[in-house]
Structures are given as C-alpha cells and as structure tokens.
Amino acid sequence: MREWRIFLGVFLSTTIFVCGIYLERCVFREVTAKHVVFRVSTPREELDYDFMAALAYLKKRFEENGYRVWGTAYAGRLYPKLFDRAGINVYVRGFEPFYDLRTNEKALNVFYIQRMETIYREELQRYDYYLSSQKGLKNALKDTLKIDFLEGGAVKHEALKPSYLADVLYIYEYKNSEYEAFLQNLDAKVYSGRTFAGLSEEMKKKELSSARLVVYEMGENGVDDKDYVPYAVYDVMSYGRPVLTNYKEPLERLFYQNVHWFDSKDDMAAMTMRVLALEDEKERQRL
Known part of the structure; x- marks a missing residue:
C-alpha cells in the first residue's frame, strides 16, 4: 500500500510538472494576434508632444482595423512581462536605434519611423512591416520593405503643438x-x-x-x-x-x-x- 502511495505521488508530481511546462510553452507563451503593444525608444519617464501625437493616431488606426492596443512600453523598459503575449509589436523609433528585439517569436514586429533622418540599415533587418509619417519614405522603400501593414502604409498625423517658453x-x-x-x-x-x-x-x-x-x-x-x-x-x-x-x-x-x-x-x-x-x-x- 505504501508503495502505491509513493508511486501515485511521483506520478501526480510528474504530471503536474509536465503540464506546467506545456502551459508555459504552448499556452502562456502563445500570442494574442489582435493585441498591439507600442514600444518607444526613449529613456524619458514622460513622452514628448510628437510621440504622444503619433501614438494617439497609431492607436486610432489600429483600432479602426480591428486591433486592441494593450499599452505602451518606454522609459528604457521596453519588454515588461505584461506585454509578452502581444501579437503585434510596434516599435516607435525615437533617438535610440532598435538592434535587439526580444519579443515572442510568433508575434509580428512593425517598425514605425517617427523621427530622425538617418535610418541605419542594420536596424531594419528583423521587422515584418514598416510604417512612417515621413513624406516620400513610402515610395523610397516600396521595392525593399513591406509597408502595407495598415491600409495606405504611411500614417499621417498632426503633431500636437507645444507652447514654447x-x-x-x-x-x-x-x-x-x-x-x-x-x-x-x-x-x-x-x-x-x-x-x-x-x-x-x-x-x-x-x-x-x-x-x-x-x-x-x-x-x-x-x-x-x-x-x-x-x-x-x-x-x-x-x-x-x-x-x-x-x-x-x-x-x-x-x-x-x-x-x-x-x-x-x-x-x-x-x-x-x-x-x-x-x-x-x-x-x-x-x-
């Protein structure tokens, strides 16, 4: 009888352990295809006018296309665990280049070029789609990059007007x-x-x-x-x-x-x- 209790205990422990690994790898790490996270390359705790305007417009555009925006990661903390299952990662390019993408391998990574005239070639190699608000960029990149993730590719937004002191x-x-x-x-x-x-x-x-x-x-x-x-x-x-x-x-x-x-x-x-x-x-x- 004692041997059966030991066997049953080992069996249940092993089953729970295996199920835990399965849930972690096959369920909890699955992406939610229609959920979007914005990841902004700025170390600041607060976003400036241009970023806020771009994010507001991007949120509107994604929601119009049936997506749900989970939130925004910035201030140097681009990969909070809360957003691990996002199906769409929109990288909003600020002053800092993106070279390291640490997102779910099943998710789509979209590069949104918000500012900076210089775009580093090595930055653009790991993205699935590209968006921009810059005039002329769509035509310049149309033969090499997929820029049609949202209808029309380029997303035009009006920047918020700061009050200069x-x-x-x-x-x-x-x-x-x-x-x-x-x-x-x-x-x-x-x-x-x-x-x-x-x-x-x-x-x-x-x-x-x-x-x-x-x-x-x-x-x-x-x-x-x-x-x-x-x-x-x-x-x-x-x-x-x-x-x-x-x-x-x-x-x-x-x-x-x-x-x-x-x-x-x-x-x-x-x-x-x-x-x-x-x-x-x-x-x-x-x-």
Whole structure:
C-alpha cells in the first residue's frame, strides 16, 4: 500500500510538472494576434508632444482595423512581462536605434519611423512591416520593405503643438559674452551648466522641452569627452527639441545628422538663426 502511495505521488508530481511546462510553452507563451503593444525608444519617464501625437493616431488606426492596443512600453523598459503575449509589436523609433528585439517569436514586429533622418540599415533587418509619417519614405522603400501593414502604409498625423517658453535655451560651461549679446535679439533663456544642473528635475524638463532650440556650449576637448559628452547630449536630445552644440568627434560618430554643429564661437550666431529657420520650415511642412 505504501508503495502505491509513493508511486501515485511521483506520478501526480510528474504530471503536474509536465503540464506546467506545456502551459508555459504552448499556452502562456502563445500570442494574442489582435493585441498591439507600442514600444518607444526613449529613456524619458514622460513622452514628448510628437510621440504622444503619433501614438494617439497609431492607436486610432489600429483600432479602426480591428486591433486592441494593450499599452505602451518606454522609459528604457521596453519588454515588461505584461506585454509578452502581444501579437503585434510596434516599435516607435525615437533617438535610440532598435538592434535587439526580444519579443515572442510568433508575434509580428512593425517598425514605425517617427523621427530622425538617418535610418541605419542594420536596424531594419528583423521587422515584418514598416510604417512612417515621413513624406516620400513610402515610395523610397516600396521595392525593399513591406509597408502595407495598415491600409495606405504611411500614417499621417498632426503633431500636437507645444507652447514654447523661449526661442533659445542656452546652456554654457564657460561664459560667452558675445553670444549672450546676440541672444538679446531673441527670446532666450541663459544658464550656466552649474546653475542648470542645480535645477529640480521638473524644472529641467520644463526648460528642455519648451524651447524651440537648445544651444549647449561645452568646453574645450577633455579627457571625459568619450563617455560624458555623448551622454550629456543624448540627455538633452531626449526631450525632443533640436540641439545645437560645438563639434566633437564622438558626437558626430554617434548622432551624425541628428545634432546641429558649430565649429567655433564665431559661427554660433549664424548657426542659431539657420537652425531656427529650419524649425520654422518644418512647422510649415508638418504633416
């Protein structure tokens, strides 16, 4: 009798274990084909105006096509377990490239190009479909990429209009009286790097996200350029506003055309006006 109880116990334990593996691998990991998750490549805890507008419109378009949007993953946490079973992963391209897709192998991965003029070829190799709001991109990619996941391929949305508090937010490491004199002709806010670093996180966010242009003047080349400089500029960029800064090799290698440069103090004013003019043109052509 005792042997039968032992045998029955072992049998039940083994059965439960095997069923658990089956449920994990064959049921719990199954995807829900009509459920959509947006995954946004921004480290920020809050999304800026352009992202919010794009996500609102994408949500509307997917729901019109019979899908249900589960939610949005961002702030550097792109793969919460809650979204593991999503059948459609829409990667919304921000400032950070997507090279590592860690989603259910049975799900479809859709790449939505929201911003940045430079698209890295190696980024585009693992997606099933592509969407964009950029003019001309559909025709440029039509022979190589599947862009028809939603009817019409490209999704046009109108960006939300931010209320700018200044034309220029100028942050400097060493005082530049000549450039500050130039800024008197514009609606500008000026901070030393030390003063700006002392602001509350809420105030930094408000200033960095509400200027038409952020001018970040760093000091001369230093030993920390390789590590600190890219981090500092990325931190400024991630608020969604254009950045003008002095040329440094690590920045060109990492950000290429996505940062505006000045070579010396002598051309700061001219480059400032040029970038503001470019922003004016973008506003006029905004989808």
